[in-house]
Amino acid sequence: MGKKKIAVLVGSLRKESFNKKLANEMIAMAPESLEMELVEIGQLMHYNEDLDQNPPAEWVEFRKKIKEADGYLFFTPEYNRSISGVLKNALDVASRPYGQNNWAGKPGAIVSSSISPLGAEAANHALRQPMVFLNVYMMQQPEAYIGNTMSLFGEDGKLQNEDTKAHLQSYLQAFEAWANRF
């Protein structure tokens, strides 16, 4: 069986984003059966149904990447007890034009992280809600809420906390098994 293509989406555009750092750590841990690729979302124009008459090239390219992926791994920060606008916009862009939901029928999973000890729990669950309508099959267990992100990385930007590393590793193993069920 070929490798499963996993699109990795990060809901923060910050250069020093902890979510992006966590995503890169997990991409580096990718198991044999998963090909994990970061898919950028910051370039996507705000979704506006009028533009679907002649969609921007960035939308077309992004929709193609989402359609071609075999699964999705999301990394979300928490903005005001929900997901960031940029991540919601990406979900909306690839869900259209009407009747062409590019996310549908694929497996997905969420890692949420925050500088607070709560690990962006509210955003993690807020992201699960649109997944119902987008028809992405979300892994339920295990869950990944990464809190206190400011204390987890070294000066080189690499994850130093061994417990978090082990947690991410076992989460990825579970996601590999989940993705390979489809």
Ligand SMILES: Cc1cc2nc3c(=O)[nH]c(=O)nc-3n(C[C@H](O)[C@H](O)[C@H](O)COP(=O)(O)O)c2cc1C
């Ligand atoms: C607009 C905004 C709203 C935020 N709201 C929350 C929040 O509701 N809960 C929380 O835990 N952190 C909140 N934060 C802090 C973020 O969790 C923190 O900035 C985090 O590091 C963002 O992820 P990043 O490092 O990947 O950019 C907020 C940050 C911003 C910029």
